Amino acid sequence: MRLVLALLAALAVAPTAFAADPAPAATPAEKAKIEAVVRDYLLQHPEVLVEAIQKLEAKEEAERNDKAASAITAKKDELYNDAMAPVAGNPxxxxTVVEFFDYNCPYCKAGAPILKKAAAADGKVRIxxxxxxxxxxxxxxxxxxALAANLQGKYLPFHEAVLEHKGKLDLPTLVTIAKATGVDAERMKTDMNKAEIDTAIKKNKALARSLEVRGTPAYLIGNTMVGGQIDVEEFAAKIADARKKSAS
Incomplete structure (x- = not known):
């Protein structure tokens, strides 16, 4: 679909010689001839496609950020003041960096130490x-x-250990990780079924939908949504940009 849209955009910027005045529908032979001309033009000028794709991506990102900005304002309390949401970094x-993640997501696993390093280097970032x-x-x-471990004040060590784990995350594995990180495993197993944990997960999913989060990891840095894994330098740049915007 992206390529089709890019082709349409490319046609829009093609020379006017390709445009036709309003006229009866072209015959199959005429259509084939036009398609051949367009194909030849695009093969000779592939940079048109690159430019079209870049413009499309920029437009989509701007639209997502506009929608996210409205949702951020509407959901401010749920984003930043939810008592069930664990906090790390500098409280x-x-x-503030809000991360939506899944423990089975390889990009979340790879990105966790990067976010931690970026926040520690800055010193003034709340996660x-x-x-x-x-x-x-x-x-x-x-x-x-993890949320049950949070009720014991042991979220961060448990969270990091689960992300570092390679392999299945069944209950026996989670119990083993709990014991290794100082979490009361029996209490955790009981607390995992609490209504407040049901509610927390449902609220997070609804919040993600309102922000148009479609995958993991997704980061809200200031008022900007960033999807996918990013490096320390990009975190630093986006954190600095968020700080600058909040000060202005």
Whole structure:
């Protein structure tokens, strides 16, 4: 679909010789001739497609950011003041990074130490974790266990250990991780089924929909949504940009 849209955009910027005055519908032979001319033009000028794709992506990103900005304003309390959402980094930081993640997402696993490093290097970043289990039933099991660990004040060590784990995240594995990170495993198993944890996960999923989060990881940095894994330098740049915008 992206390529089709790019082709349409390319046709829009093609020389006017390709445009026709309003006239009866072209015959199949005429259509074939026009398509051949357009194809030849695009093969000779592939940069037109690159430019069209870049413009399309910029337009889509701008539209997403506009929608996200409205949702951020409407959902401000749920984003930043939810008592069930674990917090890391500097609790009094002047820039907040909200992360939507899934424990079975390889990009979330790879991105976790990058975000941690970027926040530590800055020193004034608050991180809010939004459990967003969308990849498998095991993902939800892990999120329930993590939120149960949070009720014991042991979220961060458990969270990091689960992200570092390679392999299945079934209940016996989560119990083993709990014991290794100082979490009361029996209490965790009981708390995993609490109504407040049900509610927290449902709220996170609804919040993600309102922000048009379609995958993991997704980061809200200031008022900008960023999807996918990013490096330390990009985190630093976006954090600095968010700080600058909040100060202006």
């Amino acid at each position: 009094k930081g002047d820039v 809010i974790y939004k459990e967003f289990p969308i990849l498998s039933p095991e993902s939800e099991l892990a999120s329930r266990a």
